[in-house]
Every structure is written in structure tokens, then in C-alpha cells.
Amino acid sequence: MGFKFKGFGGGGSFAHGVHPPERKNFSGDAAIEVVPPPGKVMLPLLQNVGAPSVEAVKPKTVVAVGEMVAKGSAFVSAPIHTPIAGKVMKTGMTTLANGRHVKAMPIKADGEQLTGQALWNDVFGGEWPRDDLDQYDGKQIVDAIQGAGIVGLGGAAFPTHVKYVPNDEKPIDTVLINGCECEPYLTADYRVMLEAPDPVITGTLLLGKVTGAREMIIGIEDNKPEAIEVLTRAAAGTGIRIAVLKTKYPQGSEKQLIVAATGREVPLGGLPLDVGVAVSNVGTVAAVARAVLRGKPLTHRVITVTGAGIRNPKNLLAPIGITMGELIDYCGGLTPDAARMVAGGPMMGFAFSDMNAPVTKGTSGITILTHDDLKREEETNCVRCGRCVDVCPMNLVPTKIALASRYKDAELAQQYNIMACFECGSCAYICPANLPLVQLIRTGKAVVIAAGKK
Numbered sequence: 367m368g369f370k371f372k373g374f375g376g377g378g379s380f381a382h383g384v385h386p387p388e389r390k391n392f393s394g395d396a397a398i399e400v401v402p403p404p405g406k407v408m409l410p411l412l413q414n415v416g417a418p419s420v421e422a423v424k425p426k427t428v429v430a431v432g433e434m435v436a437k438g439s440a441f442v443s444a445p446i447h448t449p450i451a452g453k454v455m456k457t458g459m460t461t462l463a464n465g466r467h468v469k470a471m472p473i474k475a476d477g478e479q480l481t482g483q484a485l486w487n488d489v490f491g492g493e494w495p496r497d498d499l500d501q502y503d504g505k506q507i508v509d510a511i512q513g514a515g516i517v518g519l520g521g522a523a524f525p526t527h528v529k530y531v532p533n534d535e536k537p538i539d540t541v542l543i544n545g546c547e548c549e550p551y552l553t554a555d556y557r558v559m560l561e562a563p564d565p566v567i568t569g570t571l572l573l574g575k576v577t578g579a580r581e582m583i584i585g586i587e588d589n590k591p592e593a594i595e596v597l598t599r600a601a602a603g604t605g606i607r608i609a610v611l612k613t614k615y616p617q618g619s620e621k622q623l624i625v626a627a628t629g630r631e632v633p634l635g636g637l638p639l640d641v642g643v644a645v646s647n648v649g650t651v652a653a654v655a656r657a658v659l660r661g662k663p664l665t666h667r668v669i670t671v672t673g674a675g676i677r678n679p680k681n682l683l684a685p686i687g688i689t690m691g692e693l694i695d696y697c698g699g700l701t702p703d704a705a706r707m708v709a710g711g712p713m714m715g716f717a718f719s720d721m722n723a724p725v726t727k728g729t730s731g732i733t734i735l736t737h738d739d740l741k742r743e744e745e746t747n748c749v750r751c752g753r754c755v756d757v758c759p760m761n762l763v764p765t766k767i768a769l770a771s772r773y774k775d776a777e778l779a780q781q782y783n784i785m786a787c788f789e790c791g792s793c794a795y796i797c798p799a800n801l802p803l804v805q806l807i808r809t810g811k812a813v814v815i816a817a818g819k820k
Contacts, residue, residue: 434447
């Protein structure tokens with residue numbers, strides 16, 4: 367598809383960035399499969415940016431599918447609902463794929479469970495009427511989003527209701543839906559756009575209604591022509607416009623997406639709200655439609671299991687709280703040359719080794735890399751080529767931040783705006799010296815936070 371971008375405020379792309387191999391061929395054509403309900407789920411009480419949730423039920427309580435088992439403990443927090451019917455067990459600890467140790471509530475399956483086509487119909491199937499959305503006012507919609515425990519499903523896991531609470535000082539004039547999925551390998555959002563376009567459109571209209579936005583835009587990269595065609599057809603007559611963007615990483619980052627689609631630049635340290643924009647992922651808006659129209663909470667999500675290290679790459683509709691290992695087993699297990707398991711994609715994901723790590727609301731995929739994928743030359747000294755600066759979408763100086771981090775110099779790292787880095791990995795991808803820039807910056811952020819608490 368030749369690149370065209372007309373009728374929008376932006377230029378269809380953003381400054382800097384990289385073009386890593388897409389490798390979406392592993393799972394791009396794999397229709398979403400419904401994972402059978404597991405015998406137990408482990409629900410971490412911290413699955414979102416902000417405060418953790420707190421138990422709302424006691425051990426031995428019998429709970430039904432969709433029942434709230436933990437409630438949000440602050441405005442920036444979200445409740446958690448069980449994806450299976452069963453009995454609540456004593457709260458313990460679990461280790462997330464990112465290495466954090468958090469409290470978690472086990473629920474042992476018991477009783478009748480939703481499976482197969484019935485579960486698909488409950489989440490994505492059936493009718494998603496748009497003609498009578500006026501029956502919902504803004505407060506009803508925001509309350510439904512908050513009550514359903516919806517967070518950003520693109521991976522950020524920011525509680526969605528926070529973005530859409532009316533703010534007279536900073537009104538939103540544009541709702542921008544992220545269908546870019548620029549991370550290599552991952553295809554979960556792509557399949558949602560292909561197989562469940564109607565809830566995506568209905569959810570977008572609901573968010574447009576909440577905000578009173580004059581613009582509703584769905585941004586999709588031009589490497590997904592089928593998704594563009596399907597959503598363009600589904601959006602006909604709704605006022606929603608499809609922005610076909612030039613494929614480049616990290617286009618899916620909300621600040622880069624805003625520039626590409628609208629031409630507005632979010633200031634350093636600012637939020638999309640500062641330029642009148644609210645951004646949500648396509649999977650998130652489908653969950654919004656389900657919460658408002660059907661009164662159903664977020665209990666399942668679509669996850670890509672992919673890479674050369676998995677026998678049968680798939681896109682799965684899976685219950686939150688199932689283990690990573692169970693999803694890997696469902697896909698036929700690891701190949702003999704599997705070398706690294708990554709929660710998410712290879713650019714922004716976290717390597718993990720514990721198969722018992724639970725899926726959370728923010729788990730967009732599992733990528734299994736092989737020894738061939740990981741071949742890299744030995745780390746050398748920085749050659750001061752400046753390529754990391756050339757590709758950084760935030761206009762930072764990654765090597766200086768990374769070196770300040772390596773020497774645990776929190777003050778210097780802050781001077782270089784370490785907290786503005788969103789760890790897209792473009793710098794590490796392009797670095798000819800093979801410096802582990804992102805890992806160093808992540809460590810540096812922890813040092814800065816620790817220094818601030820002293």
C-alpha cells in the first residue's frame with residue numbers, strides 16, 4: 367500500500383524512530399482462539415499503574431464469573447473481577463513477568479464455566495448497537511468503565527476512567543484510538559480489529575460521547591491493510607475517521623501517535639490531555655463497549671503467543687490470572703532452540719523465566735526467541751556515533767542517561783530527563799556498541815526513585 371496521509375493535522379509519522387523487522391508473519395493470520403478455563407487463576411492485586419487493589423472477599427468465598435474480588439484503593443486504581451467461577455483461596459505472593467513480587471488472590475475453579483463460542487459471544491460476539499447510545503450520559507459511561515476495572519490494554523495498564531473524567535480546565539477535543547501495534551511480532555490488536563470491529567467502533571463512539579470530542583480518529587499503520595479496510599467499513603456513517611499512518615516504531619506510543627495523527631506535540635513531562643487529546647487502545651475501547659452496553663467487567667483479554675521458539679504461534683482469548691506456562695503449553699510448548707521468553711514484544715517486553723508468572727491486564731503477548739534471534743556481538747565502549755540520539759523519539763541523549771545510571775548518579779540522570787524515557791528500546795536496537803541502554807535506564811529510574819524517597 368502506497369503511503370497517503372491527507373485530511374489530518376499531522377504528517378502521518380513522527381520524528382526519529384526505527385524500523386525493526388516486523389515478524390508478524392508468525393501469528394498474523396492466526397484467528398483468535400478461546401483458551402479453555404484453567405483449574406485455577408492467580409489474580410495479582412497490582413495490575414495497573416497507580417495504587418494496588420485490596421481484597422473484597424474472604425478466603426473460602428464462592429464467587430461467580432465476573433464477580434468483583436478486589437476493589438480499587440484510590441482514584442488511580444482499578445477493581446479486579448474473577449474470570450472463572452470458583453472458591454477464593456488465601457491471598458499469597460506471586461512474581462510478575464517484570465520481576466515484581468506482589469500480593470495475589472488464588473481462585474480455584476468450581477462450578478460451570480463459560481467456554482468456547484459462548485465465551486467469545488460474551489466478550490466480542492453479538493450485536494453492538496450504536497443508534498441508542500444517547501441513553502447513556504457521561505457519568506454513566508465513566509462509572510461503567512471504572513466499575514469494570516478497565517485499564518489500558520496496550521501494555522501501559524493506566525486506569526481508563528481517569529482519562530475520561532470531565533475536566534473543564536483541559537477539555538478533550540480529539541479521541542484518538544491506537545490501532546498501530548508497532549511492536550514487532552505482536553498481532554493481538556490486529557486480530558481484534560479484524561474479528562471484532564463492531565465493539566471497537568461502539569466503544570470509540572462512547573468515548574466520543576463522554577468527552578464531547580469533535581474528532582474521533584483510529585490510527586492504524588499502513589502495514590495492516592486488511593484491518594484498515596475492515597474498520598473503514600465498520601466506521602462508515604459514524605463520524606469516526608481512519609488515519610492510515612506510515613509504519614515506524616514506536617508509532618504506538620501515545621505521544622508519537624498524537625504527533626503523527628494531529629500534529630500536536632505533548633510537552634516534555636506533559637500528558638495528552640495538555641493538548642486536548644485522549645488516547646486509548648483498540649482492545650481497551652472494545653472492553654469499554656462491553657462494560658457499558660452489557661455491564662460486563664474486564665476478565666479476559668487477547669494475547670499473542672509467538673516467535674520462532676513456540677511450536678504453534680497463536681492469538682488467544684485468555685482469562686486474566688492464567689499462567690504464562692499454560693498459554694505456552696496450549697500453543698504446543700517450546701521448540702528445542704527456544705532461548706528466551708519475553709512478556710510482550712522484543713522491544714519493550716520483559717524477559718522472564720518463571721512459567722508460573724500470571725497473565726495480567728497489561729499482558730499483550732508472549733514472545734519466544736531462539737538462540738539465532740539472540741545472536742549479538744560483544745558489548746564495547748560507546749563509539750560516540752550519536753545514532754541513539756538520532757533515533758530517540760523523545761529527543762533525549764540515551765547514552766548519557768545510561769552512563770549516569772551505570773554509575774548510580776541519580777542527580778545527573780535527572781538532569782538528562784531520565785524519567786521522560788518510556789523505554790521504547792530504539793536506542794538499544796540501533797547501538798553499534800551493543801550497549802544495554804534500556805536495561806541501564808530502567809535501573810537508573812529505580813535509583814532516582816529510591817533517591818527521592820530518602
